[in-house]
Amino acid sequence: MASAVRSRAIPDRTVRVRPPAALIAVGLLGGVAILVPFAALVAGVDLARLPELLTSSSALDALGLSLRTALTATAICLLLGTPLALVLTRLRFPGRTLARALVLLPLVVPPVVGGIALTEAFGRRGLIGEHLHVLGIEIAFTSAAVVVAQVFVSLPFLVVALEGALLTRGEAHERTALSLGASPLRTFCTVTLPLLVPGLASGLVLTFARALGEFGATITFAGSLQGTTRTLPLQVYLERETDPDAAVALSLVLVVVALVVITVAYGRRDRPGVSGP
Template sequence: MASAAPGRAGTDRTVRVRPPAALTAVGLFGGVALLVPFAALVAGVDLARLPELLTSESALEALGLSLRTAFLSTVICLVLGTPLALVLTRVEFPGRNLARSLVLLPLVVPPVVGGIALTEAFGRRGLIGEHLHVLGIEIAFTSAAVVLAQVFVSLPFLVVALEGALLTRGEAHERTALSLGASPLRTFFTVTLPLLVPGLVSGLVLSFARALGEFGATITFAGSLQGTTRTLPLQIYLERETDPEAAVALSLVLVVAALVVITVAYGRRGARA
């Protein structure tokens, strides 16, 4: 009898505890409430005109610009966000909590506020922009402004994902490598970085998705110039006024892209749960 108890305890750990029926019903209602608008979006697409709407010159131009800038923004997030997450997680310095809050600030402020802040910093009369203007460098209302706006809003997603991975993994493997004589840089590339791959992939995918769907900061800081700064979200906004069916079709493209991104980022995590 004494030996049976541990066996039952071990088995019990694999059994999921179901929530009360009332909470399950409320949860299902919440899920339906989220899904209904997307279902309505799919139902509102004119399938007969869908190929025409998605292959128009303006739509393809906006989609191409969105993909190019989102990809470049994600690369910049990788280069900047990985060291930043390491500093915030592994380096002790006064005001670290405040620094972390400032890094995550773009997650909570309205994107249009971010666009105004970018204009005040990099606009022609901005804090940094006026000095760049003297050198003949213009950022606002260019494709570079689109990339800068996307990096501003998507970088925190990568930092959050990497911070979580770093805190979960701990420092034992790095300490072992350092004790064996590996340099800090070699330790990072041969030990730390491989351990961070799952969190890094999730962070990059989410950063790309956020950059692809960015609207408020982009239109405020970069404007809406066809072929230069008019990304797909901006194109959808304009089509909504002139051709609602085109706006619905292009919105569906972004929804499908977001669904793919979420599946890639969290599919494995859900399978392991």
């Protein structure tokens, strides 16, 4: 009798859990609401002019600048975001909740507000910018300003991804290494960092995608100068007024890049035996 009860209590892992049919229908409706605008974008592409539109000098300049600045911003986020995530998850200090809220603030404020904040900080008359100006260093309205804006808006994505990975893995492995006499630095390099690789990879891909698609903070803080600060999203915005077909074609490029990035970042979750953020 007891064995029969225990056998019934053990879940059958061969049974697939499915949501109710009504929820499936509503979920599909939500998917359609997302997919229809992108399908319309693809349908609106002028295939005959597509090669010409994508190879124009302005489009190539914008694409090249976007790729260079986004890669640079991603590298900076890697150097800054990894230690920052460790501080927020591994250290206990007063005001940690507020510190995390401030770090994640760029995720929720309008990008144009972020651009104004960057201008107040690094503009020629800004809090820090006026001192840099005395030294002959100008950031606003340069390619460096594009990178600064991209780092500002995309750094929280990496921090969130790493926080999730750190909280999921716990501290057991690090505690074991420290108890065996390993230094904190060696523990980080040989234990923590290898465990973070999946989450770090996903975070970096999303960080790159966010940097590549940044618009509001960039146009506010860096301006729109061809070959210097006019990234691909800014080029799309300008082309919308003068050549809508070019705007649609360049928008398609950004959509395809974003789709590839998301697939790379999250496709690993669908593999058997793979888990993590």
